Amino acid sequence: xxxGLLGLQGAFLDHIxxxxxxxxxxxxxxxxxxxxxxSRLIIPGGESTVMDKFLLEFGMMEPLRERIAxxxxxxxxxxxxxxLAETVDGRxxxxxxxxxxxxxxxxxxxxxxxxxxxxxxxLEALGRHGPFSGxxxxxxxxxxxxxxxxxxxxxxxxxxxVQRRRxxxxxxxPELTSETVFHRYxxxx
Amino acid sequence: xxxxxxxxxxxxxxxxxxxMDVTTPxxxxxxxxxxxxxxxxxxxxxxxxxxxxxxxxxxDPAMIEAIMAAVSIPVMAKVRIGxxxxxxxLEALGVDFIDExxxxxxxxxxxxxxxxxxxxxxxxxxxxxGEGLRRIHEGAAMLRTKGEAGTGNVVEAVRHIxxxxxEIEALKxxxxxxxxxxxxxxxVPLALIEKTREQRRFPVVNFAAGGxxxxxxxxxxxxxxxxxxxxxxxxxxxxxxxxxxxxIVRAVIHWEDPGKLADISRNLGAAMIGQEMAQxxxxxxxxxx
Numbered sequence: 001x002x003x004g005l006l007g008l009q010g011a012f013l014d015h016i017x018x019x020x021x022x023x024x025x026x027x028x029x030x031x032x033x034x035x036x037x038x039s040r041l042i043i044p045g046g047e048s049t050v051m052d053k054f055l056l057e058f059g060m061m062e063p064l065r066e067r068i069a070x071x072x073x074x075x076x077x078x079x080x081x082x083x084l085a086e087t088v089d090g091r092x093x094x095x096x097x098x099x100x101x102x103x104x105x106x107x108x109x110x111x112x113x114x115x116x117x118x119x120x121x122x123l124e125a126l127g128r129h130g131p132f133s134g135x136x137x138x139x140x141x142x143x144x145x146x147x148x149x150x151x152x153x154x155x156x157x158x159x160x161x162v163q164r165r166r167x168x169x170x171x172x173x174p175e176l177t178s179e180t181v182f183h184r185y186x187x188x189x
Numbered sequence: 190x191x192x193x194x195x196x197x198x199x200x201x202x203x204x205x206x207x208x209m210d211v212t213t214p215x216x217x218x219x220x221x222x223x224x225x226x227x228x229x230x231x232x233x234x235x236x237x238x239x240x241x242x243x244x245x246x247x248x249d250p251a252m253i254e255a256i257m258a259a260v261s262i263p264v265m266a267k268v269r270i271g272x273x274x275x276x277x278x279l280e281a282l283g284v285d286f287i288d289e290x291x292x293x294x295x296x297x298x299x300x301x302x303x304x305x306x307x308x309x310x311x312x313x314x315x316x317x318x319g320e321g322l323r324r325i326h327e328g329a330a331m332l333r334t335k336g337e338a339g340t341g342n343v344v345e346a347v348r349h350i351x352x353x354x355x356e357i358e359a360l361k362x363x364x365x366x367x368x369x370x371x372x373x374x375x376x377v378p379l380a381l382i383e384k385t386r387e388q389r390r391f392p393v394v395n396f397a398a399g400g401x402x403x404x405x406x407x408x409x410x411x412x413x414x415x416x417x418x419x420x421x422x423x424x425x426x427x428x429x430x431x432x433x434x435x436x437i438v439r440a441v442i443h444w445e446d447p448g449k450l451a452d453i454s455r456n457l458g459a460a461m462i463g464q465e466m467a468q469x470x471x472x473x474x475x476x477x478x
Contacts, residue, residue, distance in 0.1 A: 008442055009226055011201040030442060045202050047226040047262055054224065054442065079202075104261060110285040111308055113195040137199050138263070138285070176198040 001187065004029040004038030008054045010046015010079060014175040018183045032063050040073045040187070043080030045137065045173050048104065051083055052094045061094065068097045073166040073189040081169035082140050097167050099146025100159075106141030113137045118172065120153045120161060126188075128181040134160065134172040142171060163189075193330070196310035199263075199286070200331035200394035203227060203417055207407065207438045208396070210234050210421040212252075214259035220424070223434035227263040227286070229419070230256040235292045235339030236422035236461065239471060245293045247275040250282055257284070265312070270477045271297025280309040286331070287311045289324075291476035292338045292421070301477065304328030314398065316349045316474055318356035319375030321391050323478075326377050332391055334415075335474040336399015339422050341463035343400045343409070345474055350397065350413050360386035390414070399474065402427070402460045404440030404453045411444035428458030 003019055005012040007028035019026045029035050041064075043051070055061045068074050074097065076084040085093040085102040093102075107114075117131035134155055142159045145151070152168075153161035160171045166189045174182035206226030211217040212234060220228050232248045233241065247268050257264045263285035268275035270289055275296075279287050289302055291314055304311040305328035314335035315321035321332045334353075336346030360382065363371065368386070372379040384392045397410035398419035407418045420437055427433040436453045443449040466472075 007205065009204075009206045009224075011204055013204065014201055046204075047202070047206065049221060049262060050206060050224045050226050050438070053222075054439075109257075109283050110196075110199055110263065110310065111280075111283055113199060115191040115194055133194075135194060135198050137195055137202060173198060176194070176201065 001025065001040065002027050002038045003187070004035065004041040006041060006043045006051065006080070008058075009050040010044045011173070011175060012042070012044040012046075015042055015044065015183070018175060018180045021180050022183060022187065024183075024187055031058055032060050035060060035063055035067065041067070041075070042186070043074065043076040043083055045078040045080065045175070048079035048082040048088075048094075051079060055083070055094065065095055065097065068095065068167060071166055073186065074168075075186045076169045077173060077175065078137065078139060078171055081142070081171050084167060084169050086146065098149065098162065098164055098169055100142050100149055100162060100169075101144040102140040103143050104140050105138050106143070107136070107139055110138055113139070116155050116172075118153050118155060118160065122152045123181050123185060126181055126184055132174070132179060133177050135176045136160075136172050139171045192308055196330035197393055199310055200312070203331075203396070204394060205441060206417045207434075207441055208265065208417070208419045209424055209434060210419075211256060212425070214255050216425055216430075217256045217260045217264075219431050220434055221260045221262050223431055224438035225262060225434065226417070227265055228256065228260060229265045229267065229288060229421070230284075231267055234422040234425060235473070236341070236426050237339075238292060239339040239469075239473075242471070247272070247279065247293070250278065253279070253282060253284060257282075267293055268302070269293040270295040271300050271302060273302045276302050276307060276309075276311075280307055284309065289313045289329075291335055291473045295476045299478065301327055312396075314474070314477065315353065317352045318385070319377070320477070321353060321395070322375055322377040322381050322385065325391065325393055326381055329393065331394045331396070333396040333398040333419055336397070336401070337466065337469070338399045338473050340400045340466070340469065341402040341423060341426070341461040342466065343402070343406045344466065346397050346399045346401065346410065347413070349399075349474075350410070350415065353391070354414065357385055357389060357391070361389070401437075402463060404436045404450060404457075407437045408440040408444035408450055411441055417441065423461050426461035432457055433460070
């Protein structure tokens with residue numbers, strides 16, 4: 001197993017210590033060739049506008065859609081969750097790999113960023129009980145969910161950790177904590 | 190504690206990205222379309238501040254708000270070194286990040302803003318390790334080199350990176366007495382020295398800034414271990430800003446691939462006109478303590 005870290009912009013290097021701690025091989029993905037070398041993909045936090053632009057311009061959008069449709073486990077974090085969404089701010093999304101609608105920066109600018117406790121019952125199967133530190137940074141809001149999307153965690157009433165089959169999204173940032181259980185859950189998909 | 194976590198974490202999201210100076214909503218949209226991960230809203234780019242030679246202050250809130258309304262990416266704005274009231278005003282405006290910047294005329298020659306008392310994150314410039322650690326101790330969530338802004342000459346940014354790298358590397362071989370002396374000499378707590386030594390880098394995100402004008406400059410900064418780059422005058426003082434902006438963003442992504450950098454650098458039009466350090470009337474990097 002090689003976990004790809006989409007390396008177009010943002011906090012992709014932040015996952016390395018978690019993957020190293022779990023003994024999982026990883027590789028930074030910056031072009032279509034790189035995408036072929038990995039068996040899973042993390043789409044990191046960062047600016048979704050930047051990643052969207054270069055997925056298109058570097059010819060990665062279609063190959064990535066096909067890989068995800070073909071069952072490649074994929075985890076989008078914050079901006080990554082935005083890229084996976086079916087619709088973004090009411091318009092068609094980028095990868096459209098998760099039937100959900102998101103609204104970018106729905107909670108406000110940086111002054112509205114917060115750490116909130118998150119309960120994630122599904123992680124109890126991996127021996128970890130919450131609450132977890134949910135680091136929300138200019139987070140998107142998941143405003144609607146389509147068929148087959150499971151909600152693993154909510155904050156206030158909003159879904160913040162969702163999954164359909166082998167595609168998962170968190171609107172908070174586990175990579176900014178020393179917690180590795182989210183990565184363990186991802187590599188088990 | 191939570192504020193520090195979300196503010197330092199926010200800086201992590203800029204990494205491997207380019208933050209561009211913009212003076213109008215139109216420039217902000219050009220920057221966003223070119224792939225900037227944030228913009229710095231200011232009334233004059235450093236090259237013009239340098240040319241005009243007047244006191245340079247925080248920008249008009251209306252101008253900053255117009256830029257905040259024009260783009261969806263984060264917006265930063267500058268305050269004068271030590272000007273805690275300009276900082277309070279920008280915080281009240283809701284900007285995403287404040288740059289306490291030597292590009293503006295310093296307001297206080299003996300103190301920087303005590304950034305721990307703010308909810309909004311700050312980025313500050315540093316020429317050496319001690320300066321960077323003092324800023325972190327004051328509450329900066331992010332650092333950048335000072336370089337020499339508005340010159341289109343990368344030599345000072347390179348000097349600052351080399352100095353910081355060598356000083357952090359030197360911590361490795363120091364015994365406890367040496368580290369205590371380094372803490373005292375740099376006027377920072379020992380714990381911050383220890384953390385820096387352990388991580389072998391500043392314990393916050395650190396960007397290159399000051400004089401970056403070409404894709405090759407930007408890629409060199411990444412190769413020297415910087416987390417990303419600020420480009421000030423280099424974009425909107427070039428012949429073709431949109432193309433230059435996009436090329437610099439691409440160079441930050443593909444800094445490890447010289448073949449791609451050659452493609453990226455081709456036919457960009459003239460870069461901004463650079464200046465030799467010896468010709469300068471004002472050295473901005475010397476501002477601050």
